[in-house]
Amino acid sequence: MTIKKKNQKRKPVSNSSTIHLTVNGQAYSLNIGSRPGEVETCHTLSHTLRETLGLTGTKISCDNGACGACTVIMDGKAILSCKTLTVECDGKSITTIEGLRDAETGGLDPLQQAFIDNTAFQCGFCTPGMIMTSKALLNENPHPTEEEVKEALSGNFCRCVSHYQVVRSVMSVADKGRQQ
Amino acid sequence: MTETYRYIGKPIPRRDAVDIVTGAAEYMDDRKFPGLLHGKVLRSPYAHARIKKIDKSKAEALPGVKAILTWQDIPDYRGGTPRNVRILDSKVRCVGDAVALIAAETEEIAEEALELIDVEYEVLPAVFDIDSALKPGAPAVYDEYPDNILPGGTIIYGPNCLKGVVRGDVEKGFAEAEVIAEGTFGYENIPNAIPPESVGAVAQWQDPDKVTIWGTSQAPYMDKVTLFHVFNRDVDIRSIGSHVGGGFGTKIQCWQVEAYAILLSKAAKRPVKVAFTKEEHIANFVLRLGSRIHARVGMKRDGTLTAIQGTWYVDTGYYSFTTQAQVAIGSGELMIMAQCPNWDLKNHIVVTNRNASGSMRGFGGQELKCSFIPLLSLAMEKAGLDPFEVLKKNFVKPGGGYYWRDGVFYNFRGIDFSKAMDKGAETFGWKEKWKGWLKPTAVDGVKRRGIGVGVHGNADIGEDASEAYVQLGYNGTATIFLCVAEHGTGQKSNYVKMAAEVLKIPPERISMTPADTLVTPFEFGPVGSRGTYAIGSAVINAAENARQQLLEMAAPKLGVTADELDTADGVVFVKNDRAKGIKWRMMGNDRTILGYGRFEPDFTMCNMMMSFVEVEIDTETGKVDLIRVVNATDVGKIIDPQGLEGQLNACFGTAGIDSAIFEETILDRRTGHIVNANMIDYKWRTFSELPVIDHVVLETPFPSHRFHAVGVGEIATSPGPSAVLMAVSNALGTWMHEYPMTPDRVLKALGKIGSKASGKGGTK
Structure with a gap:
């Protein structure tokens, strides 16, 4: 039988708070909640990058930390964004594949x-x-x-x-x- | 060959290269749809059961749930071969078989709703392998097939579809034989190609009878054709392909997930995406065929084959879509590698209560070779023959032939591959390393080395029809209309190269339409080995047709006939007087030149791949290490050198060589659950254990299309597994009969643990 994908159950969050992220040099403030555009506590960073921020360059393959397809750089380290909860990323700086081009010239890395x-x-x-x-x-x-x-x-x-x-x-x- | 090309064979970056390295390449799951719902599948926990009752009321009451479908809610739509597999049925036939479909506002809601559906099952006894399925009185997976054997043949290969090989007189053949070997060998570890992108689809229904699907298919036009029949020919389907995150032959058929999305979209009146999780992809999409052969081989002492007789048992899991086709192709492919006058090779396609087997690169032939070459090896051992020489001698050559899928015998009009094989053996150092049967190449303390060789060839380089349009632009540009989704081979870029070569304009001046059945003509898809010759021919023919129209338009303006003209770089000119020319602009901006090209199937040629492998075995731990691989082939003409290298490097991945060493799908035969349906427990080779690989690629021109090339990427995986079995057997000094050769099998063969590895084979 297939393993359930999500490790976390959905928990309704009553007291809305905010997460601050920098992604590819751009600052984002995301509310925690279950409305569209908000971050649920069960959301992985890969999910947030792709579905909330629209940065679909980061790929999800195994969604279980085994394959490295979702790798992004957080505060200088390569991390598996499918095994990282977005709510744990407050104050972090993240670079995705979309952020590798030279910010000024647009040239490729x-x-x-x-x-x-x-x-x-x-x-x-x-x-x-x-x-x-x-x-x-x-x-x-x-x-x-x-x-x-x-x-x-x-x-x-x-x-x-x-x-x-x-x-x-x-x-x-x-x-x-x-x-x- | 002194022909010089502008673009063919030159290392030109792929057209999608920048998109791929910047993350801009758009795969199915990257597409955005307003109002998209998310679909999920409720799957059976039982391998075989009747659904007595389903209560979906609690799930329907969950806010955000938009549609729930069970077998009672949908018409009797069926797929499969024969077409007997309902999209949802009142019976489940494997763990993970679909029970209900849900569409909801978010994935999380859909998952929550899955748990709120109450299903009452009547659990039935199940069969999990060939032996239990064929036992008298075994439970029937389908009421229609009480003996668990599916009918052979597939309608798409015609009324005489190859169902086995019967030719000559086997009794006479065995009477002429100087050695006869008989045995049973299996390739039953049902490995999984596991493309990194899981399968999925988005469907957008439009009442009353239209639907658009965006799939993960490597053959988007065939989705339209397949689904048209699944939906009883009363739905108009538009299929749009995306970048495909690996297919390896598995994504020929994504009909189930596409059907789920279509049914949910029709019910919810919104676009619906169903994307399998990786666990679903591994456990509920498609595995390699289970393959076992029991046969006799007759041979002369010089390696001439005199007779092949036996039965090939194919375990297709809980249903078949392409298995009959794979049996036809696999049987034909066996004839290609074993030129023998007398044959009686039957087969049985067996259904069992596990996930389905089906299409994967090697398409039946790899599975059959993995079982047959070890048997052939018993005969070679008896005759004391070098396997390289025997495989080379018996591979089809000009003057030879084979039955192909339509039941017709084809006289081979390809090239002699012996030169490539010789060059491969030389590069590998075969002659120096070969010490004889069941003899290690080297022994160093607890480490033993062994070598093996395998071969494969496929006449599907020219299978099925292809069509393309090429439209010329008045400013010296062109557009290719072609229904091909790029799935990693780089072929889309190669078709541009081919058109650029015909039109003599730079590839940058050529565009290609998306793979969209509303826009393009028919295309079977880049499946099997057909991409280069079959699809390439359609594009070439379309470009030539457009070019001819252009020249005919220019001829009166230049006062000559069209055959006196040529064109390059957007100018039509007189061949004997290059100064006399006219720009393509002469066609005017209010006119379209549209060339049409078609490829008609041609089964008279095949490709070839021979793989040499060296393994090192630690006799204390039982671990088999792949040390070295040499692949030898002849492609006629290299179109894309870097792409070719990548395709050939693929020999160990995608259920190839590594399916002989550690790749396997592990089925719990008590419950029918696949216990390693995730990418941690399903083992795959990492960067840390890369073997040394070399490729010998010759370019002997084929009588194919104007560039004399044939495709070969597909078969990179196919000769390797049996070569590993040979190499391990040689290193250990005893015959191995099963794949993969994991440490416990090796240690058993060495007598270090348990009983000796199951000895089903033998010689007489």
């Missing part, structure tokens, strides 16, 4: 460009999660070894098998950093 140059995707569904995981790695460790890249991505599921091209992409950015 070098990692995004490397994924294009190496065709590091097939169906593309896991790609936003792959890029966000890799981005967080490179932020922390600008010159990872290939083994470190593979280790960082070991929680990201890709079924088309673009792994080899993904590793090549991340390494090309890492190597570029090393040369500078």
Whole structure:
């Protein structure tokens, strides 16, 4: 039998309060409640990003913390947005795949460009999660070894098998950093 | 081949590349619909039961619930092959079979409502595998099929649909044989391709009889065709495809989830989305066929096959949609890899009380090969023959042939793949590593290495019809009208490349319509291996047709005949006098040139993939590590080098090689529950355990379309699993009979735990 998707029961919230989030540099104030546009206590961050803020670049695949498709960066760390409750994100700063382009020029992040140059995707569904995981790695460790890249991505599921091209992409950015 | 191309074979970024890396690519679930309701499915906790009573009153009273449907609320709409599977029925036939459908304002409300429906079941005895289903007196999954065997054949392959292989005289063949092997081998671990995007659909009903669906299908036009029949041919269906988050052949058929959304939208008068959770996707969508063969193979000492006789048992789970088709294709594919004059290969399609098996890359052929090649190996072992040589010798060559799905024998007019196979063996180092049957390649302390080889070929590169339009724009642009949803192969970009090559305009100047059946002509879809030759031909033909109309329009203006003209970069010019030309603008902005292209099915050629694998086994833990893979193929002409690499790398994922090592769907045979229907317990290979993979890709021109190419991506997964079984058997020094070769099976085979691995096979 299938496992129930939501871990939390819906709880009516009587005393409305507000969560403040920064997503891709933009500040959001979201009310906690069950009306449209509000955040229910059972809402995951991935749900809020996609359904409430309309940022559908973040993908939901397993919705159970196993596949990494929903990875976003929160306060510098790669996190699984399907295993994070939005109500726990008050005051946090979040970057999603939509926020990787250069805010001023609109240019692609070098990692995004490397994924294009190496065709590091097939169906593309896991790609936003792959890029966000890799981005967080490179932020922390600008010159990872290939083994470190593979280790960082070991929680990201890709079924088309673009792994080899993904590793090549991340390494090309890492190597570029090393040369500078 | 000295032909030079502007775009074909060049590494050009995919057209959707920026959208994919920025998150802008739109998959079904990313679409926004005003007033959208969310649908959920109440699923059976029992593998086999009659629904005695359903009370939905409490659920209906829940605020926000907009529609609840049970089998009593809907007409007798049926799908499946034969068409006997009701969308909702008074009987459930597997754990997770649909009992009721709910549409509500939010997913949360719909989920809450599920729990408020009271169902009274009369639980029935169930059958969970081939043996229990075929036992005399076994409970019948369908009253119509008391012996649990479905009729063979599928109407779409015609009245003589291939139902097995009967040819020559097997008695004579066995009399001529110098070695005969007999045995039983199974590939019954029903692995799951698990595309990352779960299946789902949005439906928007419009009274009295129209509906639009936005699905996750890799073949949106076929949704229209399938659903048209499911809904008794009285609903007008418009099907719109999106980016598809992986299909791997499974998303040919999304008819059930689409039907749920359609019925709920009709009832609620609002758009409804039904998106399966990953658990539903794994437990209630589609698995590989369960496959078991009991057969005899006769062979001469030089590896010439003389006779193949036996029965292929196919477990299709609780219903079939494509299984009969897969049996037809799989049987034909076996003939492609085993050129033998005498055949008597029957099959039985068995229904059992578990989730359905059906379409997945390898489409029957992979499942049959995984059972057959081990049996063939017994004969090769007896004759002391190198399996690489035997597989190479018996693969179809010019002058050979095979029965295909329509029951017709086709004389093969493709190329000789021996060169690619030889090159693959050389790259792998096969000759140096092969030590003989059941002999490890190397032993190092507790570690043992073994090698294996497998092969697969598929004549569906030219299956089914395709149609396309190409419209030329007066400013030197073009638009392709084609019903293809990009599902990861990059083929949409390749069709643009092909049209660009024909019209000699840059790909950036070519647009493509969305996959929308209201806009495009018929398209069977990029399924099987047909994307490159079949769909490619339709696009090429449409572009050529448009080009010809253009030249004919220009000819009188230039005072020559059309055959004296050529066109490039938006200019029509005289071939012998390039200075004499006229821009496409001459057609005027008030005129449309629309080329039409069609591909008619052609079963006379196949593709080929040979996989060489090396495994290392830890004899203390029983763990099998995949060390190295070499895939060898010949594609005629590479269209898209990076896309091809990705497709071939896919050999271990999507229920491919890893279905021989650790991928399996684990069914609790007491209750019928799938116990690993989630992505933690269903095992998949991570970045940390990538084997070394090399691909040998030759380009011997095929007599296909003008670029001489054929598709091959589909079959990347197919030769590998049986190669692993061979490699593990060689490393261990004993025959393995079952997949996957998990540590407990390996340790059993080594005699370290329990009894020896079940020894169903044997030689005589």
